[in-house]
Amino acid sequence: MSTIRARSAAGYWLALPAAVWMVGVVVVPIALLIWVSFWGGRAFSTESPLTFDNYARFFANQTYLKLVLSTIVHTATLMALTGVLGYCIAYFLVMKVRRPGWRLALFLAFIIPFWTSTLIRAIAWVPFLGVNGVINQALMFAGATQSPIEAFLYSHTGITMAQVSLYTMLAAGPVVYMLNSIAPQLREAAMTLKAPPFVVFRRIVFPLTLPGVVIGQVLVFLNVMSDFATVATIGGNKHALLSNLVLLFYESSQIRAAAVVAVLLMLCMLAGVVVALRVVDIRRLGA
Amino acid sequence: MIVDALATPPPAGAGAAPGPARPQLDLELRSIRKRYGSFVAVDDVSLRVGKGQFVCLLGPSGCGKTTTLRCIAGLEEPDGGDILIGGKEATKDPPWKRDIAMMFQDFALFPHMTVAKQVGFGLEMLHRPKAEIAQRVQHILTSFEIAALADRKPASLSGGQRQRVALARAMITEPRILLLDEPIGALDYSLRETVMLELKLLQQRTGISFIWVTHDQNEAFSLGDLVVVMNHARIEQQGVPEDILLRPATAFVAGFVQGNNVFRGRTGDVLAETLAIKTAAGTFLAPRERTAPPLPTGSEISFSVRAEQITDRLTDRHVNRLTATCTAVEYFGAVRRHVFERSGGEVLKYDQFGAQAARIAPGQRVTLGWTIDAVVVHRSAGA
Numbered sequence: 159m160s161t162i163r164a165r166s167a168a169g170y171w172l173a174l175p176a177a178v179w180m181v182g183v184v185v186v187p188i189a190l191l192i193w194v195s196f197w198g199g200r201a202f203s204t205e206s207p208l209t210f211d212n213y214a215r216f217f218a219n220q221t222y223l224k225l226v227l228s229t230i231v232h233t234a235t236l237m238a239l240t241g242v243l244g245y246c247i248a249y250f251l252v253m254k255v256r257r258p259g260w261r262l263a264l265f266l267a268f269i270i271p272f273w274t275s276t277l278i279r280a281i282a283w284v285p286f287l288g289v290n291g292v293i294n295q296a297l298m299f300a301g302a303t304q305s306p307i308e309a310f311l312y313s314h315t316g317i318t319m320a321q322v323s324l325y326t327m328l329a330a331g332p333v334v335y336m337l338n339s340i341a342p343q344l345r346e347a348a349m350t351l352k353a354p355p356f357v358v359f360r361r362i363v364f365p366l367t368l369p370g371v372v373i374g375q376v377l378v379f380l381n382v383m384s385d386f387a388t389v390a391t392i393g394g395n396k397h398a399l400l401s402n403l404v405l406l407f408y409e410s411s412q413i414r415a416a417a418v419v420a421v422l423l424m425l426c427m428l429a430g431v432v433v434a435l436r437v438v439d440i441r442r443l444g445a
Numbered sequence: 446m447i448v449d450a451l452a453t454p455p456p457a458g459a460g461a462a463p464g465p466a467r468p469q470l471d472l473e474l475r476s477i478r479k480r481y482g483s484f485v486a487v488d489d490v491s492l493r494v495g496k497g498q499f500v501c502l503l504g505p506s507g508c509g510k511t512t513t514l515r516c517i518a519g520l521e522e523p524d525g526g527d528i529l530i531g532g533k534e535a536t537k538d539p540p541w542k543r544d545i546a547m548m549f550q551d552f553a554l555f556p557h558m559t560v561a562k563q564v565g566f567g568l569e570m571l572h573r574p575k576a577e578i579a580q581r582v583q584h585i586l587t588s589f590e591i592a593a594l595a596d597r598k599p600a601s602l603s604g605g606q607r608q609r610v611a612l613a614r615a616m617i618t619e620p621r622i623l624l625l626d627e628p629i630g631a632l633d634y635s636l637r638e639t640v641m642l643e644l645k646l647l648q649q650r651t652g653i654s655f656i657w658v659t660h661d662q663n664e665a666f667s668l669g670d671l672v673v674v675m676n677h678a679r680i681e682q683q684g685v686p687e688d689i690l691l692r693p694a695t696a697f698v699a700g701f702v703q704g705n706n707v708f709r710g711r712t713g714d715v716l717a718e719t720l721a722i723k724t725a726a727g728t729f730l731a732p733r734e735r736t737a738p739p740l741p742t743g744s745e746i747s748f749s750v751r752a753e754q755i756t757d758r759l760t761d762r763h764v765n766r767l768t769a770t771c772t773a774v775e776y777f778g779a780v781r782r783h784v785f786e787r788s789g790g791e792v793l794k795y796d797q798f799g800a801q802a803a804r805i806a807p808g809q810r811v812t813l814g815w816t817i818d819a820v821v822v823h824r825s826a827g828a
Binding site for chain 2: 341343344346347348349350351352353354357361362365366
């Protein structure tokens with residue numbers, strides 16, 4: 159139990175360092191970003207008049223709108239794939255692996271790749287997916303295909319494959335936690351009440367792991383929306399999502415346009431999190 | 446040893462089978478065995494439960510009583526033996542195909558369902574129409590006096606309320622057998638006696654067989670039509686409460702049941718009606734078992750004497766005598782218990798009616814005695 163009372167002076171002093179940090183690195187930059195996105199004129203100066211022109215220009219462009227749509231579709235695909243795969247992995251780890259030694263070994267096998275950075279892991283996919291890559295050589299060796307498949311690298315499929323491998327554990331982790339917290343007696347009680355295994359899963363296990371599923375989906379959603387590195391390395395120059403557009407505008411010194419896309423990206427993320435919170439109240443977890 | 450549970454008459458309203466046909470058993474266990482690695486959890490357990498009986502599995506923790514219950518539920522598969530539910534072979538059936546319901550020690554309520562929803566869960570699994578489910582849930586909630594809680598979730602219920610919800614959830618499908626794993630162990634002590642009585646009445650009214658697992662002998666003896674005492678994965682003794690209280694079959698049962706003084710010794714001379722047993726505290730006379738073959742002289746043997754069968758007012762009939770020093774006197778109202786020190790650190794308990802005046806004070810040296818008939822000779826250990 160905390161011995162510090164709510165609204166005491168000590169409480170405020172203790173909150174101060176974190177508050178200063180958050181204001182400095184999160185609140186102020188976001189405010190600046192929003193401000194810049196409304197700058198009119200041509201000069202990069204704080205004197206610029208505020209207009210909606212930047213947004214109007216963005217929404218007038220069909221290519222950009224299609225990019226927003228494809229980003230959303232791509233993210234939804236990723237969420238579905240990692241959600242199903244992650245749930246299966248979590249269920250297998252918690253429910254099917256009974257030996258503690260095996261469980262630890264498998265858990266480490268899933269976790270150790272996360273010790274390297276996301277960028278390195280994304281780049282590591284290139285030699286796998288290429289025309290002479292590991293996957294193509296394996297397929298040809300197995301006789302599954304005569305000529306190498308070019309669709310892997312620099313393609314949408316390749317991006318999806320890489321991102322599924324990068325983010326599945328984000329979807330699985332919270333589910334593992336929730337599955338572990340379900341008392342075995344609950345499933346047994348349902349069975350003695352004449353529920354066959356699949357009904358036990360549908361009516362008892364899945365509803366109780368739903369908060370974990372939602373948290374996992376939020377993590378995947380936020381990561382995929384903001385992941386420009388994987389798209390850039392695996393997709394080459396042919397494919398881009400909203401986050402790549404920010405980079406593109408920034409590199410061509412179109413700061414206002416970059417700010418507009420960044421703000422829109424943030425709004426999409428915010429909307430996603432709000433929807434998730436409506437499904438499950440994450441704040442009540444652990445209660 | 447198997448005591449046929451059918452020997453006791455079924456409670457009124459259970460509906461005796463017409464004609465000479467053998468009444469069907471609700472449950473029969475035939476030599477159930479279960480082991481986990483090298484640990485034997487259940488060893489050669491056989492049990493027959495007649496229609497609408499209240500059976501208590503009694504024993505210390507780790508004796509195999511819960512594992513036996515889980516085998517009956519189908520939550521564990523026995524390594525050997527047969528389980529018959531309502532006369533039908535059910536050993537290989539999964540839990541959801543058995544005509545049973547179970548109440549768990551911590552009640553195992555579904556945290557995400559309202560009281561009404563989880564009480565109706567069993568009927569939903571039987572694919573009953575919605576209207577019938579709603580009506581039967583309402584009915585059982587009312588009769589269990591928890592109708593006001595219908596829309597609450599388990600987290601907001603008290604221990605007693607959860608117990609009622611768990612019971613309603615298990616009872617609503619009217620199973621042949623209700624399995625209860627320490628069902629009142631999680632309740633406040635003051636609540637237990639009321640709940641015990643309610644459950645006993647409920648069992649008699651519905652005619653559902655109850656298999657009640659407990660380590661509390663008060664529960665077992667006050668509730669059970671049949672009490673099964675288990676130890677080290679085996680059944681030590683089964684019978685009606687009087688049988689187990691007055692005629693413990695083994696030294697373990699005698700020691701486990703309150704109020705017994707257990708003596709261990711070796712057989713001595715066999716007389717016409719009596720058997721002499723030599724113990725560290727002296728030689729005592731016991732009634733000779735006419736049915737059992739006589740043991741060779743010098744065999745290990747144990748016997749017990751109930752604390753209330755001992756007296757300090759000796760007559761010629763009290764041929765078994767022992768002189769010891771009183772170390773403590775405990776007054777329980779109904780009885781006054783005197784604790785005496787025996788050789789080898791063991792104690793001797795002597796209960797006097799509480800209504801009588803106190804005669805013995807701590808520190809006093811007293812000669813106590815008991816009759817030959819008060820001596821209950823046990824089966825030899827391991828037999």
